[in-house]
Amino acid sequence: MKCGEKLSGMIEISDITKSFNGKEVLKGITSQFQKGETNLIIGGSGTGKSVLLKCMIGLVKPDTGHVLYNGRDFYNSDKETQQSIRREMGVLFQGGALFDSKTVEENVRFPLDMLTDQSMQEKQERVEFCLQRVGLEAAAKRMPSEISGGMKKRVGIARAIVMNPAYLFCDEPNSGLDPLTSVKIDELIKEITEEYQITTIIITHDMNSVLEIGQNIIFLYQGDKLWEGLNSEITKTDVPELQEFLFSNKLLREMQR
Amino acid sequence: MEECVGIGVSSIFIVAIVSTFIGAVSCIQTAYNLVSPIIPISTVALIVRDMEILELAPTITCIVLAGKVGSNIASELGTMRITEQIDALEVMGINSSSYLVLPKVLAAMFTFPMLVIFSAFLGIFGGYLAGTLTGVITERDFLYGIRDSFVPYNIFFMCIKPFVFGFLIASISSFQGFFITGGALEVGKASTQAVTNSCIGVLVADYLLAQLLL
Numbered sequence: 327m328k329c330g331e332k333l334s335g336m337i338e339i340s341d342i343t344k345s346f347n348g349k350e351v352l353k354g355i356t357s358q359f360q361k362g363e364t365n366l367i368i369g370g371s372g373t374g375k376s377v378l379l380k381c382m383i384g385l386v387k388p389d390t391g392h393v394l395y396n397g398r399d400f401y402n403s404d405k406e407t408q409q410s411i412r413r414e415m416g417v418l419f420q421g422g423a424l425f426d427s428k429t430v431e432e433n434v435r436f437p438l439d440m441l442t443d444q445s446m447q448e449k450q451e452r453v454e455f456c457l458q459r460v461g462l463e464a465a466a467k468r469m470p471s472e473i474s475g476g477m478k479k480r481v482g483i484a485r486a487i488v489m490n491p492a493y494l495f496c497d498e499p500n501s502g503l504d505p506l507t508s509v510k511i512d513e514l515i516k517e518i519t520e521e522y523q524i525t526t527i528i529i530t531h532d533m534n535s536v537l538e539i540g541q542n543i544i545f546l547y548q549g550d551k552l553w554e555g556l557n558s559e560i561t562k563t564d565v566p567e568l569q570e571f572l573f574s575n576k577l578l579r580e581m582q583r
Numbered sequence: 584m585e586e587c588v589g590i591g592v593s594s595i596f597i598v599a600i601v602s603t604f605i606g607a608v609s610c611i612q613t614a615y616n617l618v619s620p621i622i623p624i625s626t627v628a629l630i631v632r633d634m635e636i637l638e639l640a641p642t643i644t645c646i647v648l649a650g651k652v653g654s655n656i657a658s659e660l661g662t663m664r665i666t667e668q669i670d671a672l673e674v675m676g677i678n679s680s681s682y683l684v685l686p687k688v689l690a691a692m693f694t695f696p697m698l699v700i701f702s703a704f705l706g707i708f709g710g711y712l713a714g715t716l717t718g719v720i721t722e723r724d725f726l727y728g729i730r731d732s733f734v735p736y737n738i739f740f741m742c743i744k745p746f747v748f749g750f751l752i753a754s755i756s757s758f759q760g761f762f763i764t765g766g767a768l769e770v771g772k773a774s775t776q777a778v779t780n781s782c783i784g785v786l787v788a789d790y791l792l793a794q795l796l797l
Contacts, residue, residue: 383674412676423671426662437675 336361337493337525342381342391344374351377352388353549361492362523364516364539366557368531369546370571375529376497378546382527383417383495384408395493413441416486416524418496422478424470424485431457431466434484441489456484460514476507480514487518494519496528500535508532512539533572536560545571586686590652590753591694595701601647602702605639606631606709614719624720628728631710636737640703641744642789645695645752649781653756656687657777660760661770669761684761688753695749696742703741740796747792751784 337359344352351374359365367375380386382393384400393400395411403411424433434456438449457463460480465473473481479499486494496515500508516539519526528535536543536557543560545553547567555563563569613634614627660683663669672679707729714720720728756777763773 385670385673409676412674415674417671417674419667419671421666423667425668425671426666440675440677 336396337382337527338392338394339378339382340392340394342378342388342393344377344381344386344388351549352381354391355544355546355551357544357551357554359525359527360542361525362520363541364519364526364528365542365544366528366530366536366540367544367546368536368540368571370531373546374549375531375546379495379497379527379529383415384412413489414492416489416491416494418479418482418486418494418499420497420499420501422470422475422482424478424481426470428470429466430462430468430470430473430481433470433481434488437485437489452488453484456488457481459487459518460484475502476504476511479503479511483511483514483518487522487524490522491524494524494526496526496530498529498531500530500532505534508534509538515539531571536572547571586690587694589655590687590690591698594648594651594694594698597647597651598644598698598702599705602640602644602705603709603712605643606635606706606711607713609634609639609706610710610714611717611719614714623724623728625724625728625731627714627720628710628725629731631714632707632729632733633737635703635706635710636741638789640706641699641741641748642785644699644702645745645748645785646782648695648698648748649752649756649785650778652691653752653777653781654774656753656756657760658770658774660684660757661763661773664761664763665766665770680761684754684757687757688750691749691753692746693749695745695752699741699745740792743796744789744792747788748785751788752781755781755784 338357340356342352342355343350355374355378367378369375377386381388381391384393387401392402395414398407398411400408400411424430425436428436431453435449435453438444438452442449444452453466454463457466460483462477462480462484465477465481470478470481483499494515499511499515503511512535515526515528518524528540530536537560540557540560543553543555543557544551545565545568553560553563553565553568560568561572563572610627610631613630614624617624617627617630660669663683669679669683672682711722711725714725715722759773759777759780760770763769
């Protein structure tokens with residue numbers, strides 16, 4: 327199945343700040359995310375990664391700053407433009423966020439049912455393609471409660487790509503998964519990013535993801551962006567907080583020596 | 584349609600049980616209190632009929648439904664909130680409150696009056712069974728009593744109440760579940776709060792409707 331034509335998919339965030347109950351969670355984050363790359367946002371727990379992601383996908387409005395999708399300012403656009411940008415997004419939530427009352431197939435087909443005028447046959451073909459892509463065509467008729475955590479993540483990916491998005495956001499796609507499944511999920515996300523030239527942003531604190539699939543990496547520490555660079559540069563960093571984060575794992579410490 | 588089945592059809596059994604027994608008990612207790620020999624025994628049936636139509640069928644049924652339907656709605660929406668399903672809808676550009684809440688409110692407003700009519704029939708039938716089987720009242724007296732001094736406006740009043748109560752129960756419960764923050768513990772709390780607040784809403788509205796419409 328061919329992919330449709332997409333706009334150039336760069337995302338820019340500038341000076342994003344956000345506070346909750348007087349506590350500053352994001353302190354002026356600025357960056358750019360390029361099309362066709364896996365962009366990682368890493369950091370310890372409570373550093374503002376998920377809040378930053380929610381600001382980018384329009385779930386939480388930042389106190390200041392801009393989020394630009396291919397030059398379109400999301401929070402300063404009219405509702406029609408916002409809806410148009412939303413239709414170009416695919417989001418994989420941490421737990422998959424599958425709809426419990428729908429089968430796997432119905433979950434994946436849901437965006438097509440709600441947002442397109444395609445015929446049932448066209449929708450079904452697209453759903454079958456997406457499920458084949460994530461290796462779950464056999465699970466199409468099962469309910470979310472009947473599949474494993476890794477399978478839920480893969481269904482979530484299938485649903486995220488069914489609308490042929492220009493932007494893919496993944497919130498800790500490896501959380502709760504065993505190492506083998508975690509690697510498979512990482513590989514799947516990377517393949518999809520490269521194959522369809524999607525702008526992918528992944529929130530993670532999984533070091534394997536950082537070293538294996540991360541291309542452009544941002545490190546957040548207590549709401550600040552302390553470091554940004556390529557994964558080839560990250561192990562050579564002299565930022566103490568990033569070093570502590572990276573080499574908290576004994577194996578990696580041994581490898582560095 | 585799915586919501587109508589979930590809210591309405593699935594409540595038929597509990598409504599049937601509650602209504603039949605409420606009708607039976609009201610007949611027995613009314614007969615127990617009606618000791619004066621100058622009041623005809625058929626008055627028992629008249630009282631059961633009017634109690635059922637004016638109060639027991641609409642209010643008691645809706646209090647029961649506040650527990651069943653209200654807690655179900657609150658816990659469903661609360662669970663969707665904490666598992667980010669509502670966020671997933673929002674990110675897709677779908678108005679989550681229109682998609683999730685409105686069908687529930689409309690289904691409640693549509694199915695509750697039907698359940699209350701069903702409840703009223705079963706309540707009066709329960710009173711008939713209890714009265715005739717225990718010998719408190721004869722079948723002839725019961726049938727005479729339920730037709731005596733019948734006011735058709737009461738049926739209209741009986742149907743207005745569940746329409747309003749359905750709106751209140753579905754809205755209050757949806758609010759509790761939709762705006763939840765936290766985890767599983769908060770879902771339980773929201774569910775309980777939904778039932779409590781819905782019952783209070785139903786009782787206040789019951790009084791206001793009685794005051795305004797009767």
